[in-house]
Amino acid sequence: MQPDDQDAPQLSRRTVLASATLVPVAALTAAAQAPSTALSTTERQILDAFVDRLVPADELGPGALACGAANYIDLALADALAGEKATLAEGLAAVDAFARTQHGMPFPQLTPDQKDAVLTEIDEGRATGFTNPRAFFARVRRLTLEGMFSDPYYGGNKNFAGWDLIRYPGPRLAVAPEEQKMSALPKPLHQSAYGSKFNHGH
């Protein structure tokens, strides 16, 4: 039996041609999914405290925690990054254990200065109890950046505060010459590529 020459390939080609026009942002909707998270309450508290010191809240705006970076990470660990969950959870437990040996308290209960001292030890590779403290720190830092600066669709960048911080003006489907000028960054367009209704991370 031969595959039918007129089957799927031909059908989907029509789709490609039909859609080669401007698609409104709001139409780019993925199926809404029920958000599910991966970390335990304790693990999440450690992560919250961690990202809160990586990018603290100050006069420049909300920090990583209020931006939803930890929420982004927690959602991703239940989904696209599920394969990393065990490593991340192990690292978070090591942060807490190291905090207790250094300061006699769980990490989330330390003062900001104490937390920063713990993070510095991890970042610079001196902290004990980790498989690879530098690699763990670098990975949490990277995922925090993803949470702060990605499309809010993924559960972070709440109220577009991450994009506002770095003055990224937001995705547009078409960009005019004046929006590429050096001297004047365009006005921020607070819009998700998936439409605001689909900000499922909250």
Added chain:
Amino acid sequence: MAISLKPVDVAVIGLGAAGGIAVLPLAQAGLKIAGIEAGGWMDARTFRPDEIHNNVRGLVTSVPKTKSEVPTVRDSPSAVARRVGNHPMMNAIGGTSIHYWAQSWRLKPWDFRTRSETVKRYGAGAIPAGSTLEDWPLTYDELERYYDQVEYEIGVSGKAGNIQGRIDPAGNIFEGPRQREYPMPPLRATEFTDRMAQAAHELGWHPFRPPAAINTQPYQGRPGCAYHGFCGTGGCHIGAKNSTAITTIPAALKTKNLTIFDRAQVTRIAAGDDGRVTGVNYLREGKEYFQPARVVLLASYTYENSRLLLLSKSKAWPNGLSNNHGQVGKHYFAHWGTQGGGAVVALFPFDINVFYGLPAQGTAVDDFGDDSFDHTGLGFIGGTTLHVHTELHPIEAAAMNTFGRAPGWGARWKAFVRQNAARWTAAYLQTSTFPYETTFLDLDPQVRDPLADPVCRVTTSPRENERRSVEYAQNKMEQWFRAAGAIEVIKAPPTGPALSTHAYGGTRMGDNPETNVADRWGFSHEAPNLGILGASVMGTSGARNPTLTVQALAWRTAEHLVKSWKTIAG
């Protein structure tokens, strides 16, 4: 037992940048073609302005076949090869031409005659030690009309610098002569790319806006570019990027001579006892098929082209198809430059706003490409194009180097990225790269794919010629950035590429069958009805992107097949 299909004239393996071009001249000539492609049709509505989707998680490029057969890499013939990172290419109708940067350069005349020109200008001692460099079996002038054909067929925007010997300083004055202007003007300039051009002029260099397979005005029913900033590793939501999926493949389908078998994974090319190829075995939805064909055109990718030939053993081909001289997998190389770790990153004391645009929108300099300058005393041959461009996504922007001016986290980092995320950029450098005795592809003795076939193993090695060449270019790039006002420039030490989107060789084209798999037309020296398409036939890289050359060669091979049908098809 494989299901045997109705015989066709030509089976094309892979409908990407190369196979997707070749099907058009074949179909127009009335040949019946089976286009066998491991991926499927992509829906433009899934092309999103979303950095996580396109760039961080690579969901446009994430398809099962390439991900399950990622080659292994080692940096010397005595080392154990390991998997590092993902396969940089993808399977789809249109292949990687869907999400590539679409920079569509022609090679320069020197790239086709590198060995003889080098010997003539600098003496035989200038040929890099250990290299297996040969002149191409064709010249730039012979390929020119195919470059022209593809530029007009798919639509390439740009500004000519040399039309039949007339030099126009608005274009690339170092390019080889072309018969006419590009079909569309170049991508627009920005205030920043103009500033870079001005700085290059002040240095006495010759900047221009480089060519791209991207519409800058309506062309063949598709719109001009919207400059929205999600072009790299993302498909075009409006069809302004001229992938073969929206240009030559639909045109070939219209003739009704092309039948596409999508999501079909080719496992072997079959051959008879006389050594001639007889067709293609593939898997589709768990079933095995055999597609008989009078001619087979192999057009997967550099790694898979060599791998499939080496896997296709038979009575007539005990060492792999078309490998009686042991040349399959030899003369492999991949572009040095930015892709080989040699980044050049700059910080400006003012906003440059490169968030939007696209990687093909920029200012390029070819003064240090190939042999455009005197290499006497420099210790290397070949050169580098320097390209400064737009498109910077927000995560990437915030993950910037802090240039020693701030720590990597905390309040000071936050203040640093607030000020500087819109003030930095990275240049794109592409350096002439050559094949060596110690750079080759073969089958990995340990690592297998889910079908239990060995994956491709890449053996590469450090090379002094290329390292010196990149470092020379990095210094020029720093000079250029600083002339435009940069206050910090970081040059990363070039290490050479691992897996690359600019991978060449393995089935090199040349007149000598003892050192080349393909003849001057792209057909096997040993199996006469097997043609090979892709950068795997190229013997030098030039200092610029390979795709347009791959496409010009694919058109030329297909046209040769049409003209010599009786001889080749037997």
